[in-house]
Amino acid sequence: MRFWGGLAVALVVFVGACGERDRPAGEAPDAGAPASGGTAAASAGRTLDAVRAKGFVQCGVSQGLPGFSNPDDRGNWTGIDAEFCRAVAAAIFGDAGKVKFTALSSKERFTALQSGEIDVLSRNTTFSMSRDTNLGLDFVGVNYYDGQGMMVRKNSGVASATELDGATVCTNSGTTTELNISDYFRTNQLDFDLVAFEKSDEVVAAYDAGRCDVYTTDQSGLYADRLKLQKPDEHMILPEIISKEPLGPSVRQGDAQWADIVRWTHNAMLTAEELGVTKSNVEEMLGSPNPEIRRLLGLEGAFGEGLGVSNEWAYFIVKHVGNYGEVFERTVGLGSPLQIERGLNALWTDGGLQYAPPIR
């Protein structure tokens, strides 16, 4: 019905007549329409109530970023960001399918969240201070620690970025990528030539044609672009990461309960991995004597109630979506074409940065 309602409203607005502008605030939104508190005006609990009423989570994803949110052959959204949305839906409804995706360009993503068009923005968005404080949104965690990396040919014999003295570097012009790489080479007192291109496809083509020794962009992008080269196996990604790009989901500011739900969805996925609870063994784990696992799966305590969802929330997440490590491996990791190493995204127990506060 949104289509017909939309058509009517659009006609009214475009013709310039007096539309529904004077609708009393506080009137319940239509069942089909996303909940909204207007700009940064969501009050506590409103988002969850509205999500429950409409029966699904509206999730903003990208217009296609390999491994993060991209359509598969059936047109279903896959990727680590899309799976995160499914996890939020599983936590609330016990059903990972109760999510609808909105593909957003990088320009419209924040407006979509502010205006209430979406409930969660899970779109490879860098968590930075200015965005967190100025845009009327709250970042609730980091589901992928990205950063700028470098790719070289294997036969160049280079094993570390510090050996790149005198190298020619290809990158995008006018981005922070260009700035970061210049800073890095200057800090390490290495000589280099910079070749910058307008579009990333041009950069990849130039690197593939041998115009430069090094290709630099965000590391997740390097893994994706490597597959577009003529001979992917002859290239390697250097271990150094020279910038901080923490990517994470965000929600509208002002609804603390909703932020908690989204934040703890991520934390539950991490905790499940840490405790060895997976999609396949979660049923057996229900019989585990380990108190941490029993708290996670809702057998002890009432942690879900505190969030405003059922106590089996984390059980549903793991059962329908999986733990963080499983999702990582099948979307961007070794179980996917991208073959990205865990690196910074390993659990803190394995030397990475992914660390969830305890559930207790």
Place this chain on the structure above:
Amino acid sequence: MSMPSRESSISPAAWMRANLFATPVDGAITVIMGGIIVMIAIPVIDWALLSAIWVGSDGSQCRVEGAGACWPFVTAKFNQFIFGRFPDEEQWRVISVFVLGGGAIAWLAWPNAPAKARIAVFLLMAFPFLAALLLAGGVLGLAPVETNLWGGMLITLVVAFVGIVASLPLGVLLALGRQSELPIVRLVCVGFIEFWRAVPLVIFLFMASNMLPLFFPAGVTVDKLVRALVAVALFSSAYMAEVVRGGLQAVPKGQFEAALSLGMGYWRAMVLIVLPQALRHVLPGIVNTFIGLFKDTSLVYVIGLFDMLGVITVNLTDPVWFSAQTAATGYVFVAFIFWIFCFAMSRYSVRLEENLGQSRGANSYASLR
């Protein structure tokens, strides 16, 4: 360029001598141009056919050295290319709309087909509502299908059709209004036309997706597709108005005055005497606007709607299908489909011009295009 087959009385060798090698300079040009064409055609054919990969279940088959086009990518994404993410079990609705609309258009294009007027009325008046009903659903027991699931050729055709069907009547009204003697009407029409014509379509689309939602009161959202449709329809009607105005100005004033002196009113004189002549004059311009509009539909990608190009672009990010040739394959395929549609429109307009009895001079222009 005329084809040898047209002059059937001349042998191919004689035709070539007359047309390609008449003088030494002609001969040299023919050889050089022929060489360039061969130099381009061989790698293209090699890429698209000979070295192309035809079967495969993912991009790894296409990640071979020296591989040409990666056609399995197109096959795997074909359903999305036509329907977007329209649910499988509801796709018959899209097919029905395609068949109904395509059938009606084919009927109109068929020379000497009966009852053309009735079909035209159906296509312009009833079909849009029927199609909207079938596609959006939510009534008569049809499951609602949200427009964010629409995509591919469906979106392209919906946007183009709405733009075309809305822009002609709106454009005619605006063109008439612009020539009106009533100052308010004239001012409004001139203002409208100049506003919509002077701002790029992309900006309207951006405004429709970025600004409008912030102006709406809480709880009211307007479907993204509807926003795009309204923007495209208004935009193209401004262009259409200027094309039609050109036609109106080409009709001698005496025609209108003669009609008035016969006792016709303004509207009857316009509809029966002036407009038929005016529209006939500018038929190539009208079709040109339609073709431009059809290609402009790709711009809806910037607001997150996936037309034919958008579907291919977004699916190029599927890591399963990554290879050096995937992107080129996808874009070539989309370009080819767009070309088929636009070329068909262009040929149809040529036929229409001939049928409408344009002068012989017009025919020779048509054969040049």
